[in-house]
Amino acid sequence: MNTIRLILLLVSTLSFSCQKQSYLFTSFREPATDGLHLAYSHDGYHWTDLGGGYLQPEVGGKLIRDPSIARGKDGTFHLVWTTNWKGDKGFGYASSKDMMHWSEQRFLPVMEHEPDVVNVWAPELFYDDENDRFVIIWASTIPFKFPKGEEDERNNHRMYYVTTRDFQTFSKAALFLDPGFSVIDCVIAKRKKDDYVLVLKDNTRPQRNIKVAFADNVLGPYQQVSEPFTGFLTEGPTVIKVKNDWLIYFDQYRDKTYGAVKTSDFKTFTNISGEVGVPKDHKHGTIIPIDAKTLKALKSKTAL
Template sequence: MSRLLTRLAAIFVAVGLFFTSQSLATPQRAAAADPGYLMLHFTGEGSTGQQMYLSHSTDGLHWNDLNDGASILRSTVGTRGVRDPALVRSPAGDKYWIIATDLCWGCGSTVDGSINNGSRSIVVWESTDLVNWSQPWLLNVAGAIPDGRNAWAPEAIWNPATNDYVLYWATNVPLDGKTKHRIFYARTSDFRTITTPQTYIDRPGTQELIDTQIVEMPAGVGNYRYVRASGDGQITLEGSNSILGTWTHLGNLSGIGLTGAQVEGPMWMKFRDRNEWTLYLDQYASRGGYMPVTTADPSAVGTYELPASGSYNLGVNKKRHGSILNLTAAEESRVLARWPSTPAKRLQSYNFQDRYVRHANYDVRIDQNVSTSPDSQFRIRPGLTGSGTVSFESVNFPGYFLRHSNYDFQLVRNDGTAQFAADATFNQVAGLADSTWSSFQSYNHPDRYIRHYAYQLKLDPITTATARGDATFRVTN
């Protein structure tokens, strides 16, 4: 059975994977003030798991899920699912991109369709600060490849030789009528337009290759400026002194019991305080998520070590194929401030206590039977206009807030404008019908409050006892 078929079967069937214990001392950070690491990843199948998640670590081995484990971005384009993301930082640190596979297995996309007639595009987000992201767009990377049938696992690396990014990904171009994924590349400066795609990695015969990631080496470590790890039946390592030059085969990780039948999604991370690297590998066959193998020289195959029991912790969410960024202090401060621990809450109606505020098709109302629906969960954030106020961010549509427009409420993506912030900000006050509950006064229309009318959320003046009941809510779990 080919690696691809093994990989697909593993989505539905778990296979046991055991490793020989190896010694690995848990590293300590050089100083308490050192900034840490940010992992971008997806978590699994379904429309919820195939979105963008963030985790933070202070030492590169122990991870905490940000945003209380909820996604931080949700795709609204293409298949509306995203997998295999890469986080790209510009050389100047003034721009960031997320690039990801446009694929939602189990939520509209079939396995065969994704392989043989999948999206030829990748999903892209852009940011200038790592916390405020653009609307996603689709970048067609495989449409110009003759008989190219999909586009999976995109990655990008800055190439100083050409002063732009080398964007690379896997596309199925069948060989003799049978599936064969190879790695293609194109150059880009903005992730909106690309050069004509070219073949980057093609293994002999029918051997497929889907996942590959490149890491740049500092001077004095190993014999190559770049090392790449690829999933091609093995976890194969290659070295080169030029991203688009000749690559030398270095070996694979079968010597420590890791092959492409067990692990995929190689993800590099350099420890900040020393010349030591972790190559995280996704244990897809056993559904185990990521595990780290460490080395002091990525180009030396014999130096890789398996982790000792208890030497790492990936947090609550399963971590699937992604990428890791070594944060600056400013980046870390912004990220941790944007996604603090803020438990999800619900707003219960005072006079219809079996009903809760929820969104449906971006409209907002109070409904029954929502205890298991994420549509009724919100994070009560500090108000978008400033301290002392509150705003309501959707749990399952991160970045979308309750906002009034023409005195009606909708769930709307934050566009960063002052008008949006004012419309989505409220003063939390003692309940108008019961002071032990809460009411929410509009920031920019202080004579009006959030209330329901015919089960729809409105922004109205409150002048009657009925209206006071309609405008009173309990903040609850």
């Protein structure tokens, strides 16, 4: 009987450990000169600060803003980030096996072929498992290239992209999204095969809020742009799936707080800002699942 009970206990423990999921949230702190910051959560709602200084900015304008992370099938973490407000024609890149020891930083000049480009903002990584490649999207302004509303010509953004399998060879930068208005801060979510959602910021003066659009291909075209589901002056969304719900976090930059909504269908959104806890001064990053070994090492480093 004792043997049976022990087996049942081991099975129960293993089942619980398999169900338990932890998450890692990248971020930065203004003025974005002190490098990569991290936070973790076991439930996707409550976040614990792991501190900063995991990667110091060394390329481009020597800022780390909007750090976006994705993990390849070999377990390597890949990170891209905004290096400057204006002037840089690319973004920063580094990789790591453990989130603590990083490769040499590189500047990826993805818009060097555009002599008039104003900026390269908020590169976002997405691992396209169906094609075993990474898709990187970002916002740039090329004055007088697109119709505009109230925006200045140097603030009329559209989304661009490249793809890569090895972060050595890249496709030529191409237009990713022109929804007919200035758009920034996009992030891709895959619901299932041939079913993608793009969470985006409408950056036009009357809006400056967050919406979604839909496509049956990771590269679009993304259509059926929704009505906003966040308030005025919100940006920097990131998306994770927790059980049956998708959680969308976003920066409420007027109030200097973080907000969140949850949805099961990307049509109806419930505000859960009062149910989440994000570290003070946390800014625009992305969330990925994290394995127990890597998280334990990160927590140990923080405790030193």
